[in-house]
Amino acid sequence: MAIISDKELPPDKLALWKKAQSAIDLRNYGYAISLIGNVVKEHPGFLDGRKMLRKAEIAATKGKKSFLSGLSTASLKGGGMIKKDPLAAMELAEKNLEADPFNAPANHLLKDAAKAANFPEIAAFALETLVMANPEDTKVMHELAEHYSTMGAADRAVEVYTRISQVNPADLVALKRGKDASASASMKSGGWEQAQSYRDLIKDKEQAVSLEQRGRLVMSVEMIDNQLGELTPQWEQDQTQVDLSRRIAKLWEDRFEQQHDAESLQGALWFYNHLNGVLTGSDPAVARKVSDLQLKQTDMAIRTLDAEIPPLQEEIKTLEEWFAAGGDQHEDAATYRDHLAQLKTALEERLAAQEEAKKQRANTLIDESKRRVERNPTDLGLRFELGERLLDAGHFNDAIPELQRARQNPSVRLKAISLLGRCFVQKGMNDMAASQFQAAVSEMSAMDNVKKDTLYELGLVYQTMGKKEEYLKCMKDIMEVDYSYKDVAKRVEATYGE
Numbered sequence: 001m002a003i004i005s006d007k008e009l010p011p012d013k014l015a016l017w018k019k020a021q022s023a024i025d026l027r028n029y030g031y032a033i034s035l036i037g038n039v040v041k042e043h044p045g046f047l048d049g050r051k052m053l054r055k056a057e058i059a060a061t062k063g064k065k066s067f068l069s070g071l072s073t074a075s076l077k078g079g080g081m082i083k084k085d086p087l088a089a090m091e092l093a094e095k096n097l098e099a100d101p102f103n104a105p106a107n108h109l110l111k112d113a114a115k116a117a118n119f120p121e122i123a124a125f126a127l128e129t130l131v132m133a134n135p136e137d138t139k140v141m142h143e144l145a146e147h148y149s150t151m152g153a154a155d156r157a158v159e160v161y162t163r164i165s166q167v168n169p170a171d172l173v174a175l176k177r178g179k180d181a182s183a184s185a186s187m188k189s190g191g192w193e194q195a196q197s198y199r200d201l202i203k204d205k206e207q208a209v210s211l212e213q214r215g216r217l218v219m220s221v222e223m224i225d226n227q228l229g230e231l232t233p234q235w236e237q238d239q240t241q242v243d244l245s246r247r248i249a250k251l252w253e254d255r256f257e258q259q260h261d262a263e264s265l266q267g268a269l270w271f272y273n274h275l276n277g278v279l280t281g282s283d284p285a286v287a288r289k290v291s292d293l294q295l296k297q298t299d300m301a302i303r304t305l306d307a308e309i310p311p312l313q314e315e316i317k318t319l320e321e322w323f324a325a326g327g328d329q330h331e332d333a334a335t336y337r338d339h340l341a342q343l344k345t346a347l348e349e350r351l352a353a354q355e356e357a358k359k360q361r362a363n364t365l366i367d368e369s370k371r372r373v374e375r376n377p378t379d380l381g382l383r384f385e386l387g388e389r390l391l392d393a394g395h396f397n398d399a400i401p402e403l404q405r406a407r408q409n410p411s412v413r414l415k416a417i418s419l420l421g422r423c424f425v426q427k428g429m430n431d432m433a434a435s436q437f438q439a440a441v442s443e444m445s446a447m448d449n450v451k452k453d454t455l456y457e458l459g460l461v462y463q464t465m466g467k468k469e470e471y472l473k474c475m476k477d478i479m480e481v482d483y484s485y486k487d488v489a490k491r492v493e494a495t496y497g498e
Contacts, residue, residue: 009046016036054101061101128243135167142164145161146177157181269294269297302354306354381411384412388419404420418450452485
């Protein structure tokens with residue numbers, strides 16, 4: 001059977017299709033799903049309709065699984081329905097996908113039924129949906145790539161094999177088949193199968209080069225720019241294409257990894273943000289990529305400011321020393337005063353920007369940790385990570401309950417207790433801080449860096465509380481094993497002269 005476009009729909013179904021598009025624009029996803037489902041049921045070869053239907057379902061469910069997720073493929077086959085009536089099997093699959101668009105058994109049912117009904121494009125779409133749901137499922141990706149090859153879409157197979165190799169560089173099968181598919185795509189696009197002369201072969205040379213570059217795991221910046229120049233105009237025609245948006249985002253990311261420039265990083269972040277929006281946040285890997293790139297962008301800004309601030313400080317210091325030595329008597333003193341004022345303003349602006357960038361970085365890390373905890377609320381290691389990041393950002397009240405829960409994890413228990421002590425120090429609750437540090441020290445056997453750090457913190461708390469004897473013992477315990485640790489030697493030795 002053939003795939004049809006909206007132009008081939010009868011007038012009544014075309015009207016429903018247009019209403020569905022308007023409903024999606026208004027985010028009335030339930031109504032849109034009902035309308036498109038009606039169209040697809042009557043015209044199963046309407047692939048664009050199925051794609052829009054899935055997009056609406058993902059937006060409506062926000063990627064959440066339903067109770068149908070646990071059903072097996074066998075339970076959805078309806079006793080051999082695929083062989084008897086593949087179109088009915090496709091309808092059954094769509095009914096299950098309405099509540100859970102990423103349901104694996106239902107998508108596999110749609111794939112198998114579509115193959116039986118001679119709709120290879122719809123079978124590919126079902127596999128593409130599964131890959132969207134789990135971008136690191138190389139088993140499904142292999143199946144999709146093989147299906148593309150069977151369809152004669154070698155260029156699409158190359159893309160999938162490339163993604164498999166990015167997920168698992170040790171997958172030699174994907175590497176070999178990717179090269180084979182790339183060769184097939186080059187031959188097909190280059191006209192080797194139909195060529196009658198050398199001139200026939202070189203007509204599509206640029207396209208062949210493009211496919212060859214696309215199949216490479218590592219591309220030069222020039223190759224990446226060529227790919228971006230080719231794909232961006234396609235994307236501009238339909239910015240809702242998930243695969244195309246993903247490819248462009250990855251190209252910008254690869255460019256940044258080679259160039260380490262702000263332009264490439266901004267391009268990667270923009271397209272991953274766009275992709276995340278198209279997917280309505282349903283792909284955790286894409287959301288995590290956005291967070292990682294935002295962090296890299298902030299780190300780049302901090303590094304730039306870190307490089308700009310010291311020269312300003314040095315120049316300000318030099319001018320101030322010059323004025324202190326009598327520079328006011330110089331005939332151009334007023335000009336230098338203005339310049340000094342400008343330098344101080346520039347320094348204040350950069351220091352404020354540096355502080356804001358660091359705060360933004362801390363908030364990005366906290367937001368990422370919160371998302372991880374929300375996905376895995378029982379993972380105490382993630383609780384510790386969140387508590388540590390909250391403490392670093394100065395959110396002591398929020399950090400305390402996370403670190404208290406993290407104490408139950410043996411692998412981070414002692415670190416969590418020590419960080420709790422630091423929280424109480426910052427809140428001025430020195431007795432509770434001392435209690436936490438004491439508890440941590442009592443469970444530490446070897447005098448490693450962690451124990452030395454904890455003892456030092458405990459000693460400072462004792463000093464603040466006026467407990468001189470306890471303070472001195474902490475410092476001496478450290479000094480006995482590490483004379484050069486921080487300023488413990490100076491602190492201990494100073495007490496002998498009192």
